[in-house]
Amino acid sequence: MKVSVWGKIENNMLNVFMVLIILITLYPIIFVASSSISNPVSVLNEEVWLFPQGFSLEAYKQIFQNKMIWTSYYNTVWYTIVGTTINVTFTVMAAYALSRRSFFARNQIMFIIAFTMFFGGGIIPNFILINNLGLYDTRWAMVLPNAISAWNLIIARTYYQGIPEEIVESAKIDGANDLKIMYKIMVPISMPIIAVLTLFYAVTHWNAFFNAMLYLPSPELQPLQLYLMKILVQLSSEISEVAGESVVDSLPPLQLRYALIMVTILPIISVYPFLQKYFVKGVMIGAIKG
Missing domain, CATH: 1.10.3720.10 (MetI-like)
Known part of the structure; x- marks a missing residue:
């Protein structure tokens, strides 16, 4: 019974660890993607942290x-x-x-x-x-x-x-x-x-x-x-x-x-x-x- 409990704890810890790794890996990509389509003023003022601030495709157009x-x-x-x-x-x-x-x-x-x-x-x-x-x-x-x-x-x-x-x-x-x-x-x-x-x-x-x-x-x-x-x-x-x-x-x-x-x-x-x-x-x- 103790082994089963510890096994669940280890699985939960592993799942939490993998979620953290996924978030750390995805954040740079999400940040770059959000910054590329955000309002230029928001990017210039460093207001973008995760999700887009405003919307603009002018950078891609140019x-x-x-x-x-x-x-x-x-x-x-x-x-x-x-x-x-x-x-x-x-x-x-x-x-x-x-x-x-x-x-x-x-x-x-x-x-x-x-x-x-x-x-x-x-x-x-x-x-x-x-x-x-x-x-x-x-x-x-x-x-x-x-x-x-x-x-x-x-x-x-x-x-x-x-x-x-x-x-x-x-x-x-x-x-x-x-x-x-x-x-x-x-x-x-x-x-x-x-x-x-x-x-x-x-x-x-x-x-x-x-x-x-x-x-x-x-x-x-x-x-x-x-x-x-x-x-x-x-x-x-x-x-x-x-x-x-x-x-x-x-x-x-x-x-x-x-x-x-x-x-x-x-x-x-x-x-x-x-x-x-x-x-x-x-x-x-x-x-x-x-």
Whole structure:
């Protein structure tokens, strides 16, 4: 009986703790969203604490009048779609090959791949490599150098190792080659891990800005996250480029920043709750079968 009472107390304490964590996590997002649509005067007077004070969409209107926002948005979508497609394709192909016991060099190759998780060449050697390959200041500098993530490859390989070898052997008896087995058998039964990889890679590409800062000096190739970083770091001179001098006089620069933040994070926030379970499943795959 005492154990049951203490169990209820622990559950209640855990629930309270989780509610506090949720509130702490949500408050910055709610504050930014409220500030972006509040009356500019209320934002300027710092009257917004949680919910909007008044209502105004002028900040969003002025932001979307700038063509660089649309260009950056297009670049981010392009990098996310093309990059994720390349990432998932190469990762699945490599993971399947390295999971087969018939592949004699799989352990040696996995050691080399795992080694890259702890040791890297550094920024300068990577920059020289990108430049020598002719990828500097091109879109491919954002998607080709990181075509495969070592961690995601390990997760996918662990998943494929859990698939019985008898399935592959039966397909080979029927005359199927490795390529046909991969795309006709393995891909359909591995949609859960493909969904995990797609989510991991898509979020990474959507939030990427560091490689763009190093390899993309041309503004017309830069993603939205890098443009947002410039807005957040620089002061009114950069705000003027987004909205114009007349808008800076009528709108608080901080409200323009809040609106731009919401424009940047809203797409990924909208889909993330529906795909959260795949993150958990991906972690469980690596934890249980690893």
